[in-house]
Amino acid sequence: MLLRLNAPRSPARKPSSRARFASLTNTTRAAAALLLGSVAGQSAAQQPPVETLPVEVAGVVVDDGVELRVRSVGAGDAVVLLAGGPGFAGQQMWPIAEGVAEGHRAIVVDQRGTPASPVESFEDGFTIEAAVADLEAVRAAMGLESWTLLGHSWGGLLSMAYAAEHPERVDALVLVSPAGIDSDFWAEYQANLGSRLTPGDLAAMRAVPPPTEQTPDAFAEYLRAMNLAMGPAGLADRSKADLLRAEMTEARFEPRVTLAMQASLATFDFKPRLSGLEAPVTVIQGAADPIGLDATQRILDTIEGSERELIEGAGHWPFLETPGELAELIDDALARDG
Numbered sequence: 001m002l003l004r005l006n007a008p009r010s011p012a013r014k015p016s017s018r019a020r021f022a023s024l025t026n027t028t029r030a031a032a033a034l035l036l037g038s039v040a041g042q043s044a045a046q047q048p049p050v051e052t053l054p055v056e057v058a059g060v061v062v063d064d065g066v067e068l069r070v071r072s073v074g075a076g077d078a079v080v081l082l083a084g085g086p087g088f089a090g091q092q093m094w095p096i097a098e099g100v101a102e103g104h105r106a107i108v109v110d111q112r113g114t115p116a117s118p119v120e121s122f123e124d125g126f127t128i129e130a131a132v133a134d135l136e137a138v139r140a141a142m143g144l145e146s147w148t149l150l151g152h153s154w155g156g157l158l159s160m161a162y163a164a165e166h167p168e169r170v171d172a173l174v175l176v177s178p179a180g181i182d183s184d185f186w187a188e189y190q191a192n193l194g195s196r197l198t199p200g201d202l203a204a205m206r207a208v209p210p211p212t213e214q215t216p217d218a219f220a221e222y223l224r225a226m227n228l229a230m231g232p233a234g235l236a237d238r239s240k241a242d243l244l245r246a247e248m249t250e251a252r253f254e255p256r257v258t259l260a261m262q263a264s265l266a267t268f269d270f271k272p273r274l275s276g277l278e279a280p281v282t283v284i285q286g287a288a289d290p291i292g293l294d295a296t297q298r299i300l301d302t303i304e305g306s307e308r309e310l311i312e313g314a315g316h317w318p319f320l321e322t323p324g325e326l327a328e329l330i331d332d333a334l335a336r337d338g
Contacts, residue, residue, distance in 0.1 A: 014196045034093060047127055062112075062137040064125055065100060069116040070138055074101025077171065078144050079334065080135070081108050084153030086126075089114045089256035092247055093152065099327045100150070106148070109138055111255040115250070122216060126260035132162050148334065150174040160299075162272035164334035172280040176326070176332045177289050177316045181302055192290035196233040204229035210289060219222065220255035227255075234313040236311060237289035243320045269301045275334040280332035281306035284326065286314030309333075 047283040059067045071090070080101050081093040097106035110116040112125060112134055119125065135158070139147060148171045149159035156178025163170045179185060197205075207227045211218035227248055232241040247253060281303045283296050287310045300306050309329045313323040 006010040011274050011298045012268045018072070037073075041125050042203040042275060046266075050269065055108075057181075058141075059136050059139045063106055066112050066125065067117065068112060068134060068138060069110040069143050070142070070303055072096075072105055073097060074105050075105045076105075078142075078147035079106050079150055079174075080138070080147050081106060082135075082149065082151035082155030082158050083111070083114075084151075084155050085114075085253070085258055086111065086131070086154045086261045088247065089116060089252045091252055093155075093207045095149075095323070096327070096330065098152070098329065100334070104148075107138075109135065111257070113260065114254050115252070122256045126257065127264040127274075128158070128161050128261075129264075131158050132165050135168070136166060145169070146171050148172040148174065150176070150330070151178065152176040152319070153179055160270050160274060161268075163277055163279065163283070164270045166299045167273075167277055167279070170279045172334070172336065173295075174283070174330060175281070175299070176283050176330075177291060177318065178283060178296065180300070181271055181274065181297040183265070183267050184298075185291060187293040188294055191231050192292050195232060198233070198291060201230055201233055216259065217257050219259060223255040223258060224253065226254075234290055235321060236286060236313055237321045240317070240320045244317060247320075271298070277303050280333075280336040282329075282336060283308040284318065284329045284333065285310055286316060286318050286321065287312050288315040290316060307336075 005135040005165065010016055054073070056072045058070045058072075060070050061067045069090070071094075079099050081090070081100070083090055088106040090148070093108050097108050100106040113119045113122060113130065146169045149162060150159070151159035151174075153176075156175035157180070159173050159175060159232070160178070161182055163173055180189075205226060208222065208229055228245055231244050231248070232238050235241060235244060283299055285293075285296055285308060296308055309310045309332075310320050311318050311325050311329070314326075318326040
């Protein structure tokens with residue numbers, strides 16, 4: 001889940017903390033949430049059931065001293081799983097990782113600033129480029145020549161950004177309800193999400209009090225409350241709203257990451273660098289995903305041989321709405337790489 005605020009006009013110029021958060025005060029009412037959040041070579045038949053597999057936990061210290069928690073389970077070709085947001089804990093991807101681990105080595109990275117990978121300050125280090133560098137540091141620290149990237153929402157965007165920078169390190173991409181290959185997706189997404197807000201959603205949003213202070217902490221809590229109010233609009237099955245809200249607790253979601261990433265997410269375009277990507281690419285998307293089919297079509301149009309699988313009855317959160325069908329499609333996508 002990524003909150004789209006009215007971005008600064010010059011994203012390359014970093015505003016001061018005071019100016020940035022003052023700007024957010026004036027724009028949050030028009031915001032839209034992107035509900036967007038060990039031993040190689042064993043065959044799946046040789047592996048024990050996933051619930052008995054040992055989980056390896058490591059800390060990878062990147063160049064600026066931030067320590068990222070990395071957990072891995074299973075054996076075989078490496079698949080790194082990236083949660084959405086930006087700001088969701090890696091735990092969001094763990095149920096998917098357990099399925100992936102039945103035939104692969106599943107690696108879950110807690111991205112910088114999330115609860116298990118804390119930072120001292122949210123002022124620096126929060127750009128798409130920094131997130132790619134963090135991933136590359138994890139790969140190098142684990143001694144992997146290459147890996148498959150499996151990302152949801154922002155995690156899908158990050159997967160594409162990594163592939164644009166390090167195509168030789170990518171075995172495959174599996175993009176689950178990904179944000180766009182370029183920032184043009186924002187307009188369609190916001191229009192789609194806005195059209196799905198019910199009177200109840202709008203009333204809940206109006207009931208959220210504005211931040212009382214011009215501080216990151218105050219804006220973070222405002223952002224969390226807004227996401228709780230408007231999150232159900234990203235679902236096809238609103239009966240799963242409580243499952244979605246459970247993803248937004250302090251232990252599982254850090255809104256300050258979302259805020260810190262705003263400028264970097266305002267303008268990007270990976271199409272030129274991904275047009276020659278040779279790795280298999282599979283997009284898995286809920287048919288009712290407010291990101292929209294045009295946004296993912298641009299991925300298909302850019303990367304030759306890429307495929308899209310649509311899940312009926314799912315919106316932006318298929319791992320909450322249709323977990324069984326999603327698991328089957330992920331298995332199929334990973335088999336493409338094999």
